[in-house]
Amino acid sequence: MTETLPFQDIAALVRPQLDRLNRELVQDLAPGHREMLPLIEHVGGFRGKQLRPMLTFLSGMAVRGAEHGGVLGDDVVTVAKVVELLHTATLVHDDVLDSASVRRRIPTVNQMAGVEVAVLLGDYIYAKAFHMAVQLHDPAAARWLAETVRVICQGEITQVLHRFDFAWTEPRYFQVIAEKTASLYAAACRLGGHYAAGNHGAGGSEVRLRALEEYGLELGIAFQIVDDCLDLDGDERVVGKSLGTDLSKGKITLPLLYLLQRGPGEAERLRSVLGRQEAEALRRLRSEFALEHAVAYAMDEARRRIAKAQASLSPLPPGPARDALHQLAGYVVTRRL
Amino acid sequence: MTETLPFQDIAALVRPQLDRLNRELVQDLAPGHREMLPLIEHVGGFRGKQLRPMLTFLSGMAVRGAEHGGVLGDDVVTVAKVVELLHTATLVHDDVLDSASVRRRIPTVNQMAGVEVAVLLGDYIYAKAFHMAVQLHDPAAARWLAETVRVICQGEITQVLHRFDFAWTEPRYFQVIAEKTASLYAAACRLGGHYAAGNHGAGGSEVRLRALEEYGLELGIAFQIVDDCLDLDGDERVVGKSLGTDLSKGKITLPLLYLLQRGPGEAERLRSVLGRQEAEALRRLRSEFALEHAVAYAMDEARRRIAKAQASLSPLPPGPARDALHQLAGYVVTRRL
Numbered sequence: 001m002t003e004t005l006p007f008q009d010i011a012a013l014v015r016p017q018l019d020r021l022n023r024e025l026v027q028d029l030a031p032g033h034r035e036m037l038p039l040i041e042h043v044g045g046f047r048g049k050q051l052r053p054m055l056t057f058l059s060g061m062a063v064r065g066a067e068h069g070g071v072l073g074d075d076v077v078t079v080a081k082v083v084e085l086l087h088t089a090t091l092v093h094d095d096v097l098d099s100a101s102v103r104r105r106i107p108t109v110n111q112m113a114g115v116e117v118a119v120l121l122g123d124y125i126y127a128k129a130f131h132m133a134v135q136l137h138d139p140a141a142a143r144w145l146a147e148t149v150r151v152i153c154q155g156e157i158t159q160v161l162h163r164f165d166f167a168w169t170e171p172r173y174f175q176v177i178a179e180k181t182a183s184l185y186a187a188a189c190r191l192g193g194h195y196a197a198g199n200h201g202a203g204g205s206e207v208r209l210r211a212l213e214e215y216g217l218e219l220g221i222a223f224q225i226v227d228d229c230l231d232l233d234g235d236e237r238v239v240g241k242s243l244g245t246d247l248s249k250g251k252i253t254l255p256l257l258y259l260l261q262r263g264p265g266e267a268e269r270l271r272s273v274l275g276r277q278e279a280e281a282l283r284r285l286r287s288e289f290a291l292e293h294a295v296a297y298a299m300d301e302a303r304r305r306i307a308k309a310q311a312s313l314s315p316l317p318p319g320p321a322r323d324a325l326h327q328l329a330g331y332v333v334t335r336r337l
Numbered sequence: 338m339t340e341t342l343p344f345q346d347i348a349a350l351v352r353p354q355l356d357r358l359n360r361e362l363v364q365d366l367a368p369g370h371r372e373m374l375p376l377i378e379h380v381g382g383f384r385g386k387q388l389r390p391m392l393t394f395l396s397g398m399a400v401r402g403a404e405h406g407g408v409l410g411d412d413v414v415t416v417a418k419v420v421e422l423l424h425t426a427t428l429v430h431d432d433v434l435d436s437a438s439v440r441r442r443i444p445t446v447n448q449m450a451g452v453e454v455a456v457l458l459g460d461y462i463y464a465k466a467f468h469m470a471v472q473l474h475d476p477a478a479a480r481w482l483a484e485t486v487r488v489i490c491q492g493e494i495t496q497v498l499h500r501f502d503f504a505w506t507e508p509r510y511f512q513v514i515a516e517k518t519a520s521l522y523a524a525a526c527r528l529g530g531h532y533a534a535g536n537h538g539a540g541g542s543e544v545r546l547r548a549l550e551e552y553g554l555e556l557g558i559a560f561q562i563v564d565d566c567l568d569l570d571g572d573e574r575v576v577g578k579s580l581g582t583d584l585s586k587g588k589i590t591l592p593l594l595y596l597l598q599r600g601p602g603e604a605e606r607l608r609s610v611l612g613r614q615e616a617e618a619l620r621r622l623r624s625e626f627a628l629e630h631a632v633a634y635a636m637d638e639a640r641r642r643i644a645k646a647q648a649s650l651s652p653l654p655p656g657p658a659r660d661a662l663h664q665l666a667g668y669v670v671t672r673r674l
Contacts, residue, residue, distance in 0.1 A: 032491055035498045093460060097453040116434040116497050119456055123430060124490035126460065130467045131483035139471055142479060146468035153461035154369055160453050161372045 005327045007049070013324050014057040017072060021053055021080055028081065029128065039113060039121055043088060045106045052087055052188040053080035054328065055219075058321050059189040059212045060196030065317035075195040078132060079141050083188045085129035086149060090184075092122040097160075098245055141191050148187045155179025164250035166267040170257055174221065181227075182220025189216035211315040218309035219329050225302040226333060228253035229295045254301060255294035302333050342664045344386070350661050351394040354409060358390055358417055365418065366465065376450060376458055380425060382443045389424055389525040390417035391665065392556075395658050396526040396549045397533030402654035412532040415469060416478050420525045422466035423486060427521075429459040434497075435582055478528050485524045492516025501587035503604040507594055511558065518564075519557025526553030548652040552662065555646035560669050562639040565590035566632045591638060592631035639670050 011018065029040045060076045094100070095108035096118045102108065110118035126149070133142040155176045162168055189212040197209075231246045232255055246253055260266050309329045316322045348355065366377045397413045431437070432445035433455045439445065447455035463486070470479040492513045499505055526549040534546075568583045569592055583590055597603050646666045653659045 032488075033495050035495055036491065039494070093456055096456055114497070115452075117494055119430055119433055119459075120490045120494045120497065122456075122460075123463065124487055124494065126463060127483050127486035127490060131480065131487060134471060134476055134479040134483055139476065142471040143468065146464050146471055149464035150461055150468060151369075153457045153464060154373065157376070157454055157457045157461065158370050158372055160451070160457065 007328075007331050010058075010324045010328050010331070011049075011054060013320065014054050014061075017057045017077060017080070018050060018053060021050075021077060021084065022047070024077070025081055025084065028132065029085075029125075039109065039117065042106070042112060043092065043109065043121070043125070046088060046091055046104050048104060050084065051223075051328075052083045052184065055185065055188045055216060055325070056080040056083055056192035058325050058328070059192030059216075061321035062313075062316045062319070062325055063193035063196050063208050063212070065319055072196055073198060075136055075138070075198070076192055078136055079191045079195050080188075082129045082133045082141060082145060083184065083191070085125055085132070086145060087184060089122045089125040089129065090152060092118055092125065096122070097156075098249070100245070136195075138195070140194055144187055144191060148183045151179045151183045152181075155181075155183075159251065162252060164271070165252060166260055166271065168252040168257065168260075170254070173252060173254060173257060177221055177224040178217060181224040182217045185220030185223065186213045186216035189213060207315050211312050214312040215309045215325065215329070218305045218312065219332060222302040222305035222309065222329075223332050225254050225298050225305070226335065229255060229298050229302075232291060233295050254298040255291070258294040258297045299333065306330060306333050344665075344668050347661045347665050347668070348386075348391060350657065351391055351398075354394045354414060354417070355387060355390060358387075358414060358421065359384070361414070362418055362421065365469065366422075366462075376446065376454065379443070379449060380429065380446065380458070380462070383425060383428055383441050385441060387421065388560075388665075389420045389521065392522065392525045392553060392662070393417040393420055393529035395662050395665070396529030396553075398658035399650075399653045399656070399662055400530035400533050400545055400549070402656055409533055410535060412473055412475070412535070413529055415473055416528045416532050417525075419466045419470045419478060419482060420521065420528070422462055422469070423482060424521060426459045426462040426466065427489060429455055429462065433459070434493075435586070437582070473532075475532070477531055481524055481528060485520045488516045488520045489518075492518075492520075496588065499589060501608070502589060503597055503608065505589040505594065505597075507591070510589060510591060510594060514558055514561040515554060518561040519554045522557030522560065523550045523553035526550060544652050548649050551649040552646045552666070555642045555649065556666050556669055559639040559642035559646065559666075562591050562635050562642070563670060563672065566592060566635050566639075569628060570632050591635040592628070595631040595634045636670065643667060643670050 026044065029044075031037055031040055056076065056079055057072060060072045064072075091103065092109050095103055096110045096115055099110070100108050101111040108118070109121055113121075130142065130146065133145055136142065155178070159176050159180060162172075190209050193209050193212045228246065228251075231253070247256075256270070260270060306329045310326050313322055313325055316325075363381070366381075368374055368377055393413065393416055394409060397409045401409075428440065429446050432440055433447045433452055436447070437445050438448040445455070446458055450458075467479065467483065470482055473479065492515070496513050496517060499509075527546050530546050530549045565583065565588075568590070584593075593607070597607060643666045647663050650659055650662055653662075
């Protein structure tokens with residue numbers, strides 16, 4: 001097994017399922033009022049790497065293993081669609097929170113149609129996702145995902161309440177990113193396994209589902225750490241969205257915690273730098289502090305999390321799907337967008 | 338049966354259930370992180386007349402009728418809690434949309450903790466409500482309410498997209514308020530009946546559930562018309578929230594539609610008046626147009642809807658609960674807050 005399999009080759013393994021998902025989502029989201037159609041179509045443009053549905057599909061395949069065949073039932077596709085819609089709803093609301101104007105090189109909903117429409121459209125997509133989840137005969141996904149969204153919001157609120165809190169600690173930071181980001185990855189993986197196993201219990205032992213959940217959690221934590229690093233040293237033209245906003249928002253990220261821990265007096269120096277206009281704050285941070293060391297420190301942690309995620313996969317039966325999950329985890333720490 | 342039974346006497350019929358609901362909601366909403374507790378407690382202060390849970394309980398009692406006893410099971414309480422939480426979530430987000438600073442004489446969440454926290458807290462409460470709904474063994478409430486929230490958002494988005502649209506029509510106005518306001522009343526009534534009947538089918542025939550749904554829908558439409566009138570001629574000290582904001586937001590309400598229909602040229606005159614600072618626009622509207630006629634026209638429509646709601650109750654067995662629903666409908670058009 002090589003670590004260098006390109007992302008596209010991993011995606012190819014679940015291409016039929018991803019294509020079906022994207023085809024069906026257009027139908028599923030067709031609004032009752034024609035006025036809403038341009039909004040729904042616009043949000044479709046935020047589609048990214050679709051890491052979460054990929055994880056749901058690969059988790060389903062991995063749990064079934066070679067002995068049960070790789071064909072996934074309709075329920076797994078539904079779960080993947082719900083996860084993707086919940087993620088989309090959080091993006092639409094996140095852009096409101098960040099007053100962001102660009103996402104994936106197109107205007108955000110708040111930029112295009114105003115804050116009111118953006119708040120309501122996020123709510124609309126959440127409701128649509130929950131409605132889809134409760135159509136499943138097995139209520140596991142609806143229950144797990146409603147709780148996941150509650151946890152995501154709890155993490156996000158806690159983060160907002162602790163902006164510019166220079167007494168913030170690493171354990172609390174990890175808890176918040178586990179809640180606001182990693183919980184949905186964990187759900188995507190666990191529920192993919194759960195619904196692929198179905199009522200026949202084909203490979204869906206609690207040990208395997210826990211393994212997938214753990215994998216998703218560590219991968220999600222790594223993903224958020226990388227996101228925090230990209231906000232500091234990424235290239236806006238590559239990432240395709242506004243960067244550097246964490247600093248001006250007083251968001252306490254892992255690189256920032258590293259800088260704060262370098263010694264007494266740092267908190268005061270940082271406070272004097274932060275809270276200014278992003279470009280200015282970033283320029284000063286780059287010059288006054290060892291930004292590259294802070295980012296390197298955070299990326300080390302991300303790589304440790306990825307190794308942990310990969311190790312979590314051991315209870316799953318060996319095969320191409322498990323290999324793909326292993327490789328996909330590695331991709332998270334090498335991505336530049 | 339008198340039309341003048343005070344609101345408190347109707348509420349007394351469901352007082353034990355309302356007390357239980359309010360006691361349990363405090364427990365149910367206890368957040369995982371202590372930082373969130375003040376926010377959750379603050380939102381508890383928005384509690385109003387609790388018309389929706391009252392309707393759920395009374396609908397349950399009415400469907401069971403005297404022959405099955407008035408005792409309601411746990412499921413009806415859960416449904417009432419979910420409906421109340423969904424309503425609370427819409428209030429928190431509505432205050433963001435309206436940039437409102439006061440609700441029920443206390444600061445709105447956006448005023449107290451900022452727009453970011455308000456958006457996230459609304460999402461949090463939605464998720465909590467859905468999570469509660471999917472704990473019910475019978476998935477009817479989760480399915481019906483997820484669809485209801487989607488419809489609420491659809492109605493609200495349509496309204497925002499048609500601000501200052503002086504070509505708006507009464508049928509479209511009624512459709513939008515049915516969606517954004519009345520759909521939750523309809524759900525509160527229908528689901529109260531559904532879960533009170535339980536698996537024994539005690540009185541829960543589709544005819545009776547449809548009757549309750551129709552009652553809730555017409556009552557909700559009347560409620561929104563009255564709300565629109567209060568925004569124009571209500572007393573802020575009595576209503577307890579900012580008024581007159583509909584005008585400056587370009588919200589097309591029934592009194593405004595009446596004014597627009599008085600003759601050609603009115604749309605142009607209105608356009609010149611609207612879109613200004615609220616107090617100024619309201620003062621001009623009062624002087625330039627027959628505001629009282631417009632409000633009287635709208636209130637006539639509200640009374641017609643209430644009569645329709647009351648007539649819908651006929652398939653239900655006679656008794657104190659059905660009488661209370663009849664009286665409660667009458668209250669909606671006499672309220673001043």
